[in-house]
Amino acid sequence: xxxxxxxxxxxxxxxxxxxxPDGGPVPxxxxxxxxxxxxxxAVKIDNVPAARPQTxxxxxxxxxxxxVEGGLSRLMAVYAxxxxxxxxxxxxxxxSDLELLRQFDRPxxxxxxxxxxxxxxxxxxPVRPEPPDRASGAYYxxxxxxxxxxxxxxxARLLRSAPGQGALTTGFRYGPAPSGGTPVAxxxxxxxxxxxTFTWSAPRHGxxxxxxxxxxxxxxxxxxxPPTVVVQYVGxxxxxxxxxxxxxxxxxxxxxxxxxEVLRDGRSYAAxxxxxxxxxxxxxxxxxxxxxxxAAGQVWVVFAxxx
Numbered sequence: 001x002x003x004x005x006x007x008x009x010x011x012x013x014x015x016x017x018x019x020x021p022d023g024g025p026v027p028x029x030x031x032x033x034x035x036x037x038x039x040x041x042a043v044k045i046d047n048v049p050a051a052r053p054q055t056x057x058x059x060x061x062x063x064x065x066x067x068v069e070g071g072l073s074r075l076m077a078v079y080a081x082x083x084x085x086x087x088x089x090x091x092x093x094x095x096s097d098l099e100l101l102r103q104f105d106r107p108x109x110x111x112x113x114x115x116x117x118x119x120x121x122x123x124x125x126p127v128r129p130e131p132p133d134r135a136s137g138a139y140y141x142x143x144x145x146x147x148x149x150x151x152x153x154x155x156a157r158l159l160r161s162a163p164g165q166g167a168l169t170t171g172f173r174y175g176p177a178p179s180g181g182t183p184v185a186x187x188x189x190x191x192x193x194x195x196x197t198f199t200w201s202a203p204r205h206g207x208x209x210x211x212x213x214x215x216x217x218x219x220x221x222x223x224x225x226p227p228t229v230v231v232q233y234v235g236x237x238x239x240x241x242x243x244x245x246x247x248x249x250x251x252x253x254x255x256x257x258x259x260x261e262v263l264r265d266g267r268s269y270a271a272x273x274x275x276x277x278x279x280x281x282x283x284x285x286x287x288x289x290x291x292x293x294x295a296a297g298q299v300w301v302v303f304a305x306x307x
Contacts, residue, residue: 038167039128040080040104041155044111046091047073047194049212051149056087058221058298061168065302066096067236069247071192073211076100078107080167083159086220088152089145093118095239096252098125102278104169110138110153115241115249130158171281175293178286181267189231189302196302198229200266206297207263227295229263230284232273233306252303259306260284264295 040061045054047065057063060077068074076097077087093111095118101107102125109127122129132139138157142150186199187207198207206225209216217223235253242248255278260271262284271292275282284292 038080038163039106039108039159040078040163040167041083041108041110041159042097042101042104042127043077043079043087043153043155044091044093044097044109045075045077045087046089046149047075047211048149049214050146051089051091052211052214053217053219054088055152055219056084056155056221057216057218058224059084059087061165061298062170062172063224063226063298063300064100065189065196065300066094066252067191067194067250067303067305068094069243069249071194073191073194073196078104078168079155080163081165083155083162084220085154085156086152087155088142089149090139090151090153091148093122094249094251095121095241096250096254098122098127099278100252100254101125101127103171103275103281105167107167108158110155110158112148112151118241169281170299171275171283172299173284173291173293174296177265177267177295178269178290178292180286181265181269183266184263184268185266187229187231187261187263187268189304198263198300200263201225202266205265205295207300209300224298224300226300227264227297228299230271230294230299230301231261231263231304232282232301233259234303236303236305254282254303262292262294 059082061080062078064076065073090112093114106126106128108130110130113131138154140152142152186197188197197210201208204225206227207229208225236250238248239251255275257274260273262269262271270287271284273282273284286292
């Protein structure tokens with residue numbers, strides 16, 4: 001099968017979702033029918049400064065934040081309730097993604113490529129890999145951006161329709177705010193070379209995001225303000241893989257249990273997370289052992305190194 005997908009492998013540029021900047025037609029992929037079980041779409045999204053602002057981020061049901069090489073961050077956005085017209089910029093997959101995505105029913109995985117040694121693992125994983133070399137008509141290059149931060153996806157060319165919330169087999173529970181908690185105006189999570197600050201906005205009833213000191217915005221919608229933010233403390237260790245500069249690729253352990261912090265309604269709640277098996281979702285409980293409900297709407301999960 002085709003190996004690593006490189007930035008130069010596709011024709012450059014796209015003035016917008018309607019077609020190529022030269023006016024030529026964009027080939028279309030045949031969208032797969034949404035299976036009865038409900039397979040969501042997971043998209044690996046770039047998050048370095050040159051990739052911002054992103055497109056389609058506010059439409060995701062869940063956004064996972066993970067550490068990658070050099071202490072930088074990358075996002076995994078999961079779409080089930082609705083599909084935005086465009087998502088991007090799309091970047092490469094990591095080994096951690098395969099464990100994270102096993103909780104879903106064979107999710108579609110949109111990514112720009114992967115290290116050659118990782119490609120066989122992706123093919124064997126219970127996901128539906130959809131890189132550009134398999135679904136070229138679903139991707140285009142944004143001429144306003146520079147490579148490799150210019151690859152964008154049209155989700156409707158992979159799925160005929162959104163599978164619905166039933167495809168979100170995350171294990172999350174939603175409901176009224178629990179009692180207790182501590183009032184908090186903002187919370188900052190730091191990686192070695194990235195940081196995120198979540199600031200409570202009562203008018204938006206959500207947490208406004210600042211990335212590396214800059215407000216997180218999108219090109220096509222309102223500024224993301226997830227009603228629930230989870231800081232999930234996990235094991236992070238070096239994997240067998242490296243980037244082109246020789247930096248080891250971190251592996252984020254999302255199976256197991258540990259400490260967490262849940263932010264909702266302007267308050268912080270101490271929690272414990274538990275995911276006994278990779279094919280199941282993650283449960284969050286409060287200090288009393290009772291399930292801790294999230295607020296309805298988008299959820300951001302930030303994987304932070306356990307202390």
